[in-house]
Amino acid sequence: MQSHRPFAKRSLGQNFLIDESVIRRIVDALGPNEGDVVVEIGPGRGALTEKLVERKAEVFAFELDTELARELKERFRASATVHIEEADALKLDFSKIGEGRNLRLVANLPYNVSTAILQRLFESADAFTECVLMFQREVVDRIAAQPGTKERGYLSVLTQAHFDVEKLFDVPPTAFRPVPNVWSSVARLKPRSDRPFDPIALEAIVSSSFAQKRKTILNNLKNVIADADQLLLQSGIDPKRRAETISLEEWFKLSASPHDKLKR
Numbered sequence: 001m002q003s004h005r006p007f008a009k010r011s012l013g014q015n016f017l018i019d020e021s022v023i024r025r026i027v028d029a030l031g032p033n034e035g036d037v038v039v040e041i042g043p044g045r046g047a048l049t050e051k052l053v054e055r056k057a058e059v060f061a062f063e064l065d066t067e068l069a070r071e072l073k074e075r076f077r078a079s080a081t082v083h084i085e086e087a088d089a090l091k092l093d094f095s096k097i098g099e100g101r102n103l104r105l106v107a108n109l110p111y112n113v114s115t116a117i118l119q120r121l122f123e124s125a126d127a128f129t130e131c132v133l134m135f136q137r138e139v140v141d142r143i144a145a146q147p148g149t150k151e152r153g154y155l156s157v158l159t160q161a162h163f164d165v166e167k168l169f170d171v172p173p174t175a176f177r178p179v180p181n182v183w184s185s186v187a188r189l190k191p192r193s194d195r196p197f198d199p200i201a202l203e204a205i206v207s208s209s210f211a212q213k214r215k216t217i218l219n220n221l222k223n224v225i226a227d228a229d230q231l232l233l234q235s236g237i238d239p240k241r242r243a244e245t246i247s248l249e250e251w252f253k254l255s256a257s258p259h260d261k262l263k264r
């Protein structure tokens with residue numbers, strides 16, 4: 001039985017899925033098989049959880065709302081393969097879930113912390129074989145953005161450095177209760193098999209390069225790297241270019257190894 005509490009906590013990004021066809025499409029996109037270990041962030045009232053259980057996946061679900069976590073524990077108490085925990089997804093150590101088995105991740109993410117949760121996934125990318133995640137549509141447009149587009153930014157580069165990103169479909173506000181003001185989109189993220197960069201260097205270089213979008217990459221990069229002009233030259237990148245035009249392979253060249261001259 002679904003809970004029919006009339007209220008939702010805006011502060012926790014609570015917009016619950018009510019559209020059965022959308023719920024099914026998300027779970028179908030993940031395609032869990034019997035015995036697969038699926039992590040769910042923010043199960044809420046269990047719309048996705050229920051379908052995962054029907055597919056006989058082993059589910060580890062982390063819900064921050066005390067009351068919702070309690071309701072879910074009660075509802076699934078007879079299912080030995082469903083583990084509901086009251087927890088903050090921003091503090092999870094994904095490597096400790098499922099005793100080293102491959103994890104799949106599914107979530108209709110709370111909008112207010114969706115990009116913070118995404119950034120937490122970067123350091124844990126290897127724990128997952130696949131993630132199917134719903135965000136606000138603008139966020140998916142940013143994380144899937146290609147070089148040369150106006151949506152291309154820090155989050156596009158960092159996400160694509162760790163994951164192959166595929167936008168799957170849009171979801172209208174009417175699929176949720178309460179009805180949000182914005183459209184959502186679902187994306188598939190698969191960890192990249194090759195990640196030829198130093199993560200600290202990449203983070204510092206990309207964030208400073210996009211700090212002022214109207215400036216050239218050299219003028220931005222000078223703020224974190226003493227010999228930015230040399231680095232750009234060695235990487236075959238024209239210093240007058242702007243960050244949004246730089247390809248993933250070029251970012252990898254810029255951050256291939258730790259930089260001892262990073263100004264932090």
Ligand code: SAM
Nearest residue numbers: 012015016017042043044064065088089108110
């Ligand atoms: N999965 C449900 C659905 O699709 O109907 C609920 C999705 S709702 C958009 C987001 C859920 O995440 C809410 O249940 C909310 O309480 C929970 N939540 C918010 N912040 C969280 C956090 N930091 N860690 C874990 N869960 C969180």
